[in-house]
Amino acid sequence: MSESNGSPVLEVDRLSVDIRTPAGTVRAVREVSFSVRSGETLALLGESGCGKSMTAQAIVGLLDPVAHVAGGAVRLDGTDVLTLSPAQRRRLAGPGLSIVFQDALTALNPVQTVGAQLAEPFRIHERLSRRAARQRAVELMERVGIPEPAARVGAYPHQFSGGMRQRLLIALAMALHPKVLLADEPTTALDVTVQAQIMELLRELRTEQQTALILITHDLAVVAEQADHVAVMYAGDIVETGRVADVFARPRHPYTQGLLDSVPAEVARGTTLKSIPGSPPDLHSIPSGCAFRARCPMASDVCAEERPVLVEAGPGRLSACHHWRELTDD
Amino acid sequence: MLTFLRRRITSSAIPLVVVILGVFYLARLTGDPSNLYLPLSATPEMRAEFAARHGFDQPLLVQFGDYLAQVFRLDFGESLRTAEPAADAVLRAFPATLQLAGATMILAILGAIVVGSWAAYRPNSLADRVASFTSTTAASMPDFWFAIMGVLVFAVALGWLPTSGTEGAAAWVLPVLTLLIRPFGVLVQVVRGAMVTALSAPYIKVARSKGAGELRVVFGHALRNAAPPALTVAGDLTVGLVNGAVVVETIFGWPGIGKLMITSILQRDFAVLQAAVLVTAITIFALNIIIDACYALLDSRVRQGVTT
Amino acid sequence: SVANSGPEPKASGAAANTVRIVLPEEPPTLEPCDASLTATGRVTRANITEALTERDPSTGQLQPALATEWKQDSPTEWTFTLRKGVKFHDGTTFDAKAAAFTIDRAVGAKVDCNVNGYVFGGIKLTATAVDDATLKVKTAKPDPILPLRLSFVEIVPATTSATGKVREPVGTGPYKIAKWDAGRSLRLERFTGYWGKAPEFASAEYVWRGEGSIRAAMVKSDEADLAVGLAPEDGAGDSAVQFPNNETSYLRIDAAKPPLNDLRVRQAINYAIDKDGLVASVFAGLGKPAGQLVPEGVTGHSTAIQPWPFDMAQAKKLIAEAKAAGVPTDTAITIIGRNGIYPKAAEAMEVVQNSLNEAGLSVKIQMLDVNAWLEYLLRPFPKDAGPTLLQAQHGNQAGDAAFTMGQIYGSKGAQSSFGTPELDDLISAGEQASGEERQTAFAKALDYQNKDVVRDAVMAHMTGILALSKKVTYKPNAATNDEMRLAEMHPAG
Amino acid sequence: MTSVDTPAVSRATWWRLLLRDRFACVAVVILLLVAVSALIGPLLLGDLAVKQNLRAVNRPPFSLDDGWAFLLGSDSLGRSLLARLIVASRTTLSVAVPAVVVSLVVGSIWGMWAGYHRGWRENVSMRVADVILSFPSLLLAVVVLYVFSPSAGNIVLVLAIARIPIYLRAARAESAELQSRLFVDAARTFGTKSWAIIARHVAPTVLPTLFTVATLDFCFVMLTESSLSFLGIGIQPPDMSWGLMVAQGRQVLQSAWWIAVFPGLAIVVTTVSATVLASWARLAMDPGQRWRLTLPRSRRKIKEVRA
Amino acid sequence: MTEPATPALATKESAVPLLDVAGLSKTFHVARGPSGRNRLRALDGVDLRLERGETLGLVGESGCGKSTLARVLLMLERPDQGQVRFEGTDPFALRGKELLQWRRRVQMVFQDPFASLNARLCAEDIIAEPWRTHRDLVPAKERGKRVAELLEMVGLRASDVRRYPQEFSGGQRQRLGIARALALEPDVIVCDEPVSALDLSVQAQVLNLLTDLQARLGVSYVFISHDLSVVRHVADRVSVMYLGRIVETGPTKQVFDQPRHPYTAALMSAAPVLDVTSGARRDRILLKGEVPSPLDPPSGCRFRTRCWKAQDICAQEAPPLEPSGDEPRHAAACHFPLQEPATR
Ligand SMILES: Nc1ncnc2c1ncn2[C@@H]1O[C@H](COP(=O)(O)OP(=O)(O)OP(=O)(O)O)[C@@H](O)[C@H]1O
Ligand SMILES: Nc1ncnc2c1ncn2[C@@H]1O[C@H](COP(=O)(O)OP(=O)(O)OP(=O)(O)O)[C@@H](O)[C@H]1O
Ligand SMILES: [Mg+2]
Numbered sequence A: 001m002s003e004s005n006g007s008p009v010l011e012v013d014r015l016s017v018d019i020r021t022p023a024g025t026v027r028a029v030r031e032v033s034f035s036v037r038s039g040e041t042l043a044l045l046g047e048s049g050c051g052k053s054m055t056a057q058a059i060v061g062l063l064d065p066v067a068h069v070a071g072g073a074v075r076l077d078g079t080d081v082l083t084l085s086p087a088q089r090r091r092l093a094g095p096g097l098s099i100v101f102q103d104a105l106t107a108l109n110p111v112q113t114v115g116a117q118l119a120e121p122f123r124i125h126e127r128l129s130r131r132a133a134r135q136r137a138v139e140l141m142e143r144v145g146i147p148e149p150a151a152r153v154g155a156y157p158h159q160f161s162g163g164m165r166q167r168l169l170i171a172l173a174m175a176l177h178p179k180v181l182l183a184d185e186p187t188t189a190l191d192v193t194v195q196a197q198i199m200e201l202l203r204e205l206r207t208e209q210q211t212a213l214i215l216i217t218h219d220l221a222v223v224a225e226q227a228d229h230v231a232v233m234y235a236g237d238i239v240e241t242g243r244v245a246d247v248f249a250r251p252r253h254p255y256t257q258g259l260l261d262s263v264p265a266e267v268a269r270g271t272t273l274k275s276i277p278g279s280p281p282d283l284h285s286i287p288s289g290c291a292f293r294a295r296c297p298m299a300s301d302v303c304a305e306e307r308p309v310l311v312e313a314g315p316g317r318l319s320a321c322h323h324w325r326e327l328t329d330d
Numbered sequence B: 001m002l003t004f005l006r007r008r009i010t011s012s013a014i015p016l017v018v019v020i021l022g023v024f025y026l027a028r029l030t031g032d033p034s035n036l037y038l039p040l041s042a043t044p045e046m047r048a049e050f051a052a053r054h055g056f057d058q059p060l061l062v063q064f065g066d067y068l069a070q071v072f073r074l075d076f077g078e079s080l081r082t083a084e085p086a087a088d089a090v091l092r093a094f095p096a097t098l099q100l101a102g103a104t105m106i107l108a109i110l111g112a113i114v115v116g117s118w119a120a121y122r123p124n125s126l127a128d129r130v131a132s133f134t135s136t137t138a139a140s141m142p143d144f145w146f147a148i149m150g151v152l153v154f155a156v157a158l159g160w161l162p163t164s165g166t167e168g169a170a171a172w173v174l175p176v177l178t179l180l181i182r183p184f185g186v187l188v189q190v191v192r193g194a195m196v197t198a199l200s201a202p203y204i205k206v207a208r209s210k211g212a213g214e215l216r217v218v219f220g221h222a223l224r225n226a227a228p229p230a231l232t233v234a235g236d237l238t239v240g241l242v243n244g245a246v247v248v249e250t251i252f253g254w255p256g257i258g259k260l261m262i263t264s265i266l267q268r269d270f271a272v273l274q275a276a277v278l279v280t281a282i283t284i285f286a287l288n289i290i291i292d293a294c295y296a297l298l299d300s301r302v303r304q305g306v307t308t
Numbered sequence C: 001s002v003a004n005s006g007p008e009p010k011a012s013g014a015a016a017n018t019v020r021i022v023l024p025e026e027p028p029t030l031e032p033c034d035a036s037l038t039a040t041g042r043v044t045r046a047n048i049t050e051a052l053t054e055r056d057p058s059t060g061q062l063q064p065a066l067a068t069e070w071k072q073d074s075p076t077e078w079t080f081t082l083r084k085g086v087k088f089h090d091g092t093t094f095d096a097k098a099a100a101f102t103i104d105r106a107v108g109a110k111v112d113c114n115v116n117g118y119v120f121g122g123i124k125l126t127a128t129a130v131d132d133a134t135l136k137v138k139t140a141k142p143d144p145i146l147p148l149r150l151s152f153v154e155i156v157p158a159t160t161s162a163t164g165k166v167r168e169p170v171g172t173g174p175y176k177i178a179k180w181d182a183g184r185s186l187r188l189e190r191f192t193g194y195w196g197k198a199p200e201f202a203s204a205e206y207v208w209r210g211e212g213s214i215r216a217a218m219v220k221s222d223e224a225d226l227a228v229g230l231a232p233e234d235g236a237g238d239s240a241v242q243f244p245n246n247e248t249s250y251l252r253i254d255a256a257k258p259p260l261n262d263l264r265v266r267q268a269i270n271y272a273i274d275k276d277g278l279v280a281s282v283f284a285g286l287g288k289p290a291g292q293l294v295p296e297g298v299t300g301h302s303t304a305i306q307p308w309p310f311d312m313a314q315a316k317k318l319i320a321e322a323k324a325a326g327v328p329t330d331t332a333i334t335i336i337g338r339n340g341i342y343p344k345a346a347e348a349m350e351v352v353q354n355s356l357n358e359a360g361l362s363v364k365i366q367m368l369d370v371n372a373w374l375e376y377l378l379r380p381f382p383k384d385a386g387p388t389l390l391q392a393q394h395g396n397q398a399g400d401a402a403f404t405m406g407q408i409y410g411s412k413g414a415q416s417s418f419g420t421p422e423l424d425d426l427i428s429a430g431e432q433a434s435g436e437e438r439q440t441a442f443a444k445a446l447d448y449q450n451k452d453v454v455r456d457a458v459m460a461h462m463t464g465i466l467a468l469s470k471k472v473t474y475k476p477n478a479a480t481n482d483e484m485r486l487a488e489m490h491p492a493g
Numbered sequence D: 001m002t003s004v005d006t007p008a009v010s011r012a013t014w015w016r017l018l019l020r021d022r023f024a025c026v027a028v029v030i031l032l033l034v035a036v037s038a039l040i041g042p043l044l045l046g047d048l049a050v051k052q053n054l055r056a057v058n059r060p061p062f063s064l065d066d067g068w069a070f071l072l073g074s075d076s077l078g079r080s081l082l083a084r085l086i087v088a089s090r091t092t093l094s095v096a097v098p099a100v101v102v103s104l105v106v107g108s109i110w111g112m113w114a115g116y117h118r119g120w121r122e123n124v125s126m127r128v129a130d131v132i133l134s135f136p137s138l139l140l141a142v143v144v145l146y147v148f149s150p151s152a153g154n155i156v157l158v159l160a161i162a163r164i165p166i167y168l169r170a171a172r173a174e175s176a177e178l179q180s181r182l183f184v185d186a187a188r189t190f191g192t193k194s195w196a197i198i199a200r201h202v203a204p205t206v207l208p209t210l211f212t213v214a215t216l217d218f219c220f221v222m223l224t225e226s227s228l229s230f231l232g233i234g235i236q237p238p239d240m241s242w243g244l245m246v247a248q249g250r251q252v253l254q255s256a257w258w259i260a261v262f263p264g265l266a267i268v269v270t271t272v273s274a275t276v277l278a279s280w281a282r283l284a285m286d287p288g289q290r291w292r293l294t295l296p297r298s299r300r301k302i303k304e305v306r307a
Numbered sequence E: 001m002t003e004p005a006t007p008a009l010a011t012k013e014s015a016v017p018l019l020d021v022a023g024l025s026k027t028f029h030v031a032r033g034p035s036g037r038n039r040l041r042a043l044d045g046v047d048l049r050l051e052r053g054e055t056l057g058l059v060g061e062s063g064c065g066k067s068t069l070a071r072v073l074l075m076l077e078r079p080d081q082g083q084v085r086f087e088g089t090d091p092f093a094l095r096g097k098e099l100l101q102w103r104r105r106v107q108m109v110f111q112d113p114f115a116s117l118n119a120r121l122c123a124e125d126i127i128a129e130p131w132r133t134h135r136d137l138v139p140a141k142e143r144g145k146r147v148a149e150l151l152e153m154v155g156l157r158a159s160d161v162r163r164y165p166q167e168f169s170g171g172q173r174q175r176l177g178i179a180r181a182l183a184l185e186p187d188v189i190v191c192d193e194p195v196s197a198l199d200l201s202v203q204a205q206v207l208n209l210l211t212d213l214q215a216r217l218g219v220s221y222v223f224i225s226h227d228l229s230v231v232r233h234v235a236d237r238v239s240v241m242y243l244g245r246i247v248e249t250g251p252t253k254q255v256f257d258q259p260r261h262p263y264t265a266a267l268m269s270a271a272p273v274l275d276v277t278s279g280a281r282r283d284r285i286l287l288k289g290e291v292p293s294p295l296d297p298p299s300g301c302r303f304r305t306r307c308w309k310a311q312d313i314c315a316q317e318a319p320p321l322e323p324s325g326d327e328p329r330h331a332a333a334c335h336f337p338l339q340e341p342a343t344r
């Protein structure tokens, strides 16, 4: 957990994403802003369906054709990647920005050997020969703990178990030592022992290569162990940011509070788990004011009228709640 | 892979016999050839003699038995029409057809891959419209229009190409073009459809996330996944060509198997018909085996399924 | 056309000396005893092989060929004197043994000789060589036109297989086979040892294309010098040459079945067909309305017969009369057509159908392919066929009505579905007669047929078209379809 | 039937999707025109289409001198080409449509069944397909002529049998791949019968490709049908079909081009319309692609510039 | 007739366990791997019991055969050896109506929410699909309403019925899969990683839903998960798998607190814990060596290559699964079971 100073390597500035649906265009990500520094980890938390994957894909410029960036900027080392030409973006893909997709089981091309797929970044960006690139692929596989890598470079994805495939994808994303790595639920398909290995690997990458990591996960324990900062999303908005320890210890947004309360750990069998009542709003009809208010225990009139913006809520912390002060009290 | 081949070859034996038997039997249902081979004023005795000489007076089963025995000795009988060994006629015509079919399919497949991928790259875009529209229009045109207009324009009016014949590379242009349009049009549509699906697969995004250029994405990643349906259809189109391209063969005087087969059906030249069908059937069976092997080469999952 | 890049054979000198001919189909074989088949005969006859006699297509006279003279010793015996100094292409000498061998081979049943049925039709004959130059031929029955029949027997050497057909024969003709690249082309070369006048072209190259317009195009683009079997629409343009091709189109009326068994109906059919209209529109003006199957110049042609006039009123009247008399004129009559029998065959039948329906009959069409059509043309006829009108065409290559009458009008004729004893008698009288008598006897039979039997509706004497390039001169004649003499082709200018 | 069976996209939406796509709209209009002329054409123009006039043959098209009926010229027997085209559409469609539909339906169902079950069913089916493919279809046609009576039903039968393997093989290949998918497994766990799985999960994925092939097969079948006429088992004059008109007009392509070109054009236009509609349907029926049809034109341009 | 899935019915014959699996083995043929073998033993003599109204947790390393076991239980794969008994009868022998009835009673939530939903069906069609086979379960008129209910039960909106799988996020898809499994109101649900992609709040909702159903209707679960804290929360008993075998089984609390098998101990210690205050990291049992290839598993005890207690006997004899302590229901397959609670 290196504490680096200086300016952030990646700055996301009021990024919005629109999706085209049969019933009209909806905004899935609404003016999201955050930043990460080299060697730092930012965890992106949030209700499932709140737009985390969309944000990540918008940053790397790989949204599905149904969706498109509707506004904002993504600055990598100061340059807005959204304004770059396709060729320039391609040059950044890999060494600059890199992503591990959520859908791990289908993300490898079924008809190519994993060796060829792992070697591809080297062939594209470093123009290595087939042989040399393959050698690098073997090394990568070894790093992510695939047994007998030299013998398995020639194997096809379906010959690997789900967990192994997930590791291959992580290897792929790490191949060119990206400045920023976005990992979208990289360990959901993995058992805890492998998960521990992968996390260790990501940690090494961060310390050795000063990679900035944006980690999307639902596992608060992983966040607690791995991340420096956390950003909590709700219905396309960032509702709270801050250092992990601070946010987890004293959440300054009722949604974060609700999430933390839902942790099943140590709760006895048979008891009802706490959860946030209700469900997030429909993207087609996000209510005015605070999107969370319908489910919020502290909601008041002002919440219905005014959309809360992120405000300073303590040192290095931001919260988008009209009532964050009330939360600090208890 | 070897076991697969062995199994496929043995399992093709029965269908092959079925084909020969079917052709043998059906051919004899089409009527008495003596009308065609004897002069109009031939006497009944002459007809009887003719039938006896060619064994047509025997019961069908006996005829078939004799025929099979002959075939095992690699004797395919003699043509009624030309009085030459049936095998000669067929083996002469078949290479011509194969060359034509081969050249056509190679061009059609290559062309369809390029145009189909281009169209699929942005479905419903202008490029897609133009590619689909022109290729289907071409493909649904009656082939002899194309052939005859081609001759009139390029051979008679412009004098760039020979009208017909088989001599020289220039003679290939019009026949191949004429044959090409339909497979090309069909394949463009099939490739396009499969590519639309393949290009929206998750691994395409992963490929782009590596910084792969669009050419690499389309041809390196999507194409192989899109290949199987195109391969199936291409196989069937090839079979169509191997079975002969009668119009083209007739118009351009290409001495191929299609015309030979038609002539031998219409002329009740049984020996030639049977030999021709045997040769094309074997080729078609082989072609299908090759296609199945291609599936396996393209996709290791198939390969694996095969060995279980 | 200067820019032509078509296959230009070898040196241009040789090219100039080669005549390039494009045929509608490849000869299935060059077997001389199948030379009565058009596809074979037009390459083989008088080019590769020759017969003892030959018929001059313009005059109809029989001329000496390999036989210099002949005489009838008795009604069943003939003596031929053969030409001396004739050599076959393989160097062997032509003699009476070869001639006798050829005749035996042709009429013996070991080889399915087309000639056998076509010209001899069951007539038994024996040939013996008296000496090298004398041949005796005996027939079982008297045969006044034996020398004419023998003009179809192409002479081959005794070394030829007596049990099987030969694809590449040896003959005495002015050309010999140089190379037959089966499926692609056939090349004939001048035979240096030919007994007669050497032909002008050193060689001939045959190719074949099934499509008429391509054949025409090949002449236009200078890939061929001569294209045969064209239709008016094939676009031969200036290079087209028309010639009466000896064929006559007709409808055979199946007079055995009602309503066609009624003479009035058959007459009405003849009245109802607008032959002039047909020739003018469907046949594009090529052809001549005809009243009988035997054209001028053939022994037996009757000058008394005129084409039936087009008289729809009369046709309607006759049908109405027949109907009144209880003839089932509403019975459906089928026109059995054959695709491609002549250009626009189907359209011609549609015109006929239209007229006959208008006249009050009920007619439908079935267009068949050759073999299926042959089932209707030849005995035994299909059992369950109703009343039919058969689209047919007849060409008398031999120039004698004997080749027409018996098989078409005889009540036992191979192509005849109906005949009368009176007509049979008239025909056999003609067959036995010779000379002037033969002409009158056959003409009488034809007149009778036309007046009292009306077994068919003759439509037109047909005209053929071939395309000829400017480099070659050739005058086609009535026999051109069956016998295309290379020796009659000359380089232009 | 049930609320579950109602289409996911309501009828109104389909209309909207169709109206958005100008090409597909034109295609639908053309196909409707053809269908209408097949339905009522023979009633209105049946007589005109067979009325010969040997004094006015091969009149060139685009002239109103002989009346509107001769707008597209006359044929070699002086009949109105326009009337013939319209009247012929009925025979053409009544042969081509059943032939294509029968081969498509039989081939695809059989293929999906074989691919779904794999094993011997697949093997036997593929060998049967091999046999049909290697069998000269013309021989079959000639035999049908000899053994059965030449009727429209038999023509359809012959054409359909010859084309079945095309669909059989394509359907089998895709279905074999699909049957191993997880959502098929899921359906199995509900106890869904294999036919229901094939109908619900396999067919929607397999059929678009087959439709594409089938639409292009239309012209093939139309033209093949005409070649059967020459053997005596096809459409016989005075009945007419586009294929037959094309084939007969072929002889006069150089002197009276319109006789062959207009019916050929009718075939091309019909086929192309069907293909356009098929590729529209392919997008419209695929939920993953349907949105592309909802893009207004201007929007699309912007996107393309950006992409 | 549909039998209502009432607890009364389910407890009628409690002598026979609801689900009883014995000696289950399953081998896959695969392409020859580097080891030159092509038979992959995914399950190797697995025994399992599931009582009515009980939740059995199934944990284990990725690739150890959990999903395969689930597929065999659902009759998606046929085992090479061993038996499955559902209320004493072999489901593989069922035919026709009985099979259909059985299918209704046993359902599964698939691990992969992306591949197990057909992209061409909308949410409503997906959830209602089972009713098209079991027509009398929900009357046609009420299906729409019921779909909405199910969607809301799993935390989705009723207005999502017309959306297609690819328009949902990963977690939303997973919930669709759960809703679909619930549609038939089954007695047994095999849940293969049902909540891995859900955020904690939704996960809590779903888990509550499952527990609630169990309490109300006596539904039994086989619950496969990597998330030990979830398993700990929902499961009555836990079985731990390693390379195709069950290595330890017992009541949840005991297995978690006093693991007997070294592998279980290692697994427990590898789990991250949410300890916000300290931020310190625990000591972990770090397993040495690599996961052995299932194509070429070690002889004897499968775990011995990575076990710190392994001795010669482990290579020779496969330890049987038997109770080693005072609790008879807590069994482990180890020659040298751990006695005291694992190191913390
Ligand atoms: N094609 C689409 N059409 C309509 N809505 C869509 C489409 N794709 C995604 N969405 C919606 O966009 C929202 C954001 O999706 P996203 O995948 O970013 O969620 P997420 O935060 O990653 O959730 P999870 O943790 O479950 O993966 C979701 O509510 C989803 O339903
Ligand atoms: N159809 C199959 N063909 C070949 N091997 C298979 C097949 N299905 C599973 N396997 C293999 O069987 C083993 C067990 O797989 P399974 O999917 O049951 O593991 P799992 O315990 O569910 O793992 P995970 O936690 O990663 O989902 C793996 O090694 C896998 O590669
Ligand atoms: Mg996501």
Ligand SMILES: [Mg+2]
Residues within 6 Å of the ligand: E066, E067, E068, E111, E192
């Ligand atoms: Mg699993």
